[in-house]
Structure formats: structure tokens, C-alpha cells
Amino acid sequence: MSETQRLSKRLIALIGCSRREAELYIEGGWVTVDGIVVDQPQFAVGNQQVSLLSGARAEALPEVSLLWHQPALPDSQGELRDDQHWADDPSPLRPLKAHLKRQQQALPLPAGASGLVLFSQDWRTLRKLREDAARLEQEFIVAVRGELAPGGLERLRQGISWQGRQLPRCKASWQNESHLRLVLKQPGEHCLQQLCASVGLHVAALKRIRVGGVSMGKLPAGQWRYLGERERF
Numbered sequence: 001m002s003e004t005q006r007l008s009k010r011l012i013a014l015i016g017c018s019r020r021e022a023e024l025y026i027e028g029g030w031v032t033v034d035g036i037v038v039d040q041p042q043f044a045v046g047n048q049q050v051s052l053l054s055g056a057r058a059e060a061l062p063e064v065s066l067l068w069h070q071p072a073l074p075d076s077q078g079e080l081r082d083d084q085h086w087a088d089d090p091s092p093l094r095p096l097k098a099h100l101k102r103q104q105q106a107l108p109l110p111a112g113a114s115g116l117v118l119f120s121q122d123w124r125t126l127r128k129l130r131e132d133a134a135r136l137e138q139e140f141i142v143a144v145r146g147e148l149a150p151g152g153l154e155r156l157r158q159g160i161s162w163q164g165r166q167l168p169r170c171k172a173s174w175q176n177e178s179h180l181r182l183v184l185k186q187p188g189e190h191c192l193q194q195l196c197a198s199v200g201l202h203v204a205a206l207k208r209i210r211v212g213g214v215s216m217g218k219l220p221a222g223q224w225r226y227l228g229e230r231e232r233f
Helices: 007-015 019-029 124-129 151-156 191-197
Strands: 030-033 051-054 065-070 104-106 114-120 138-146 159-160 165-166 170-174 179-185 201-211 224-226
Touching: 007 019, 007 030, 007 051, 104 124, 114 124, 124 159, 124 165, 151 159, 151 170, 159 191, 165 191, 201 224
Parallel strands: 114 201
Antiparallel strands: 030 051, 065 114, 065 224, 104 114, 138 179, 138 201, 159 165, 170 179
């Protein structure tokens, strides 16, 4: 075969399926080209060997949710790429390009922060995160400079008024001599900076490490993993 054609068209000729079935097989990761899984129906094939894997099912992929460790990106939300999948992801799911399509972000990071970002294709997950946003704890590690005011941590725990504004109560503790651990619900714009300023500290860096019951864990910066079946926000 000297001319190339779409992988989906080749598969139709090979097994006699419909166009939609061919697309489902390919997007589901059930088709190989010279022994390598290709999950793009538009992929151009020529003389390569195309095969359908044993146990293949022409079914729509389940909607998935992803966790990304976003680096600190000035004026940018960044983007998910298939080459950023964490090699040590414990999920049994096979990484597919279709898993990165139609992903919507929930609970964006505060400006200038790095850390845990949530994405989902599942409208039910997205709705839950929107509806429960005010009740979900968010945990941050905050790099700070300056000298903590006397009783500062206790004041943060009780709630504090600063520059005429009532700031939310938060759980506050030292992780080490230069990093605070702050846990609060639905932090507003610049809320963490204002909390720290109210007790004499300047924020050098922010990292979100947990939302509700889901922790970022050991996920490296710039990489993503699948939300586990037993993980619940």
C-alpha cells in the first residue's frame, strides 16, 4: 500500500465495523500500529501492520478526573499534556489522549500559587466541587519571611480583623522555621497574603497540597495523575 489513509478507515476495512465503532476502538486504546498502541482515529497509516487487541470493546471511555501539580506560572493556568503523566501513578487506567479532552478545571489556585489543581470530564464531580466549595478545606504550605507577631498563630485560628476586613479563621501551624501550614475554606483573592500580613509575615511562595480528602502526595511538579477510585473530596 503506497498511499496513506486514516487509521479509522483502515480498521473499518480490516474488521468490517462502523465508523463510530472504529473510533471507539481506537480512542479506547485497543488498536496497534506495528505493535504500538495508537489512540488517534485520524492517524495516517501506510504499509504498517494494524491490529485489534484481544478483548477489545467498542465502548465510550468513562469520564475521568485528574490531579495536576501545577508549577508557579505567572499569568498562566498552564495546560495538561500526555507526556506529563506521572510514571508512578498507581491508577490501573491506561493513559489515553482522550482522557485529556474536555477537561474542566475546578477550584482554581490563588494567584501566584503552585500545587494541586483539579480537572474532570465528569459533570457530577464538577458540580459537587462547585456546590461544596464553601465547605471543603484547602491546605497550603506557605513560605514566609519576617517575624511572627506574639500570639500570631492563635489569632489566626480564632479569626482576625485586618485593615477593616474580617479574615477567615484557619488552622495554622509551623511546618518548619520558614514555612507555615494553613488550612481554611474557600480562600478569597489574596486572602492568604492578608492572613500572613496581619501577623507580621510576608508571603514568599504558596503551594496547595490538599483539597477536602484528596492530597497531592508525592506527585512531582509539572506532572499529573488520575484521581483514584477510593479518593473522595
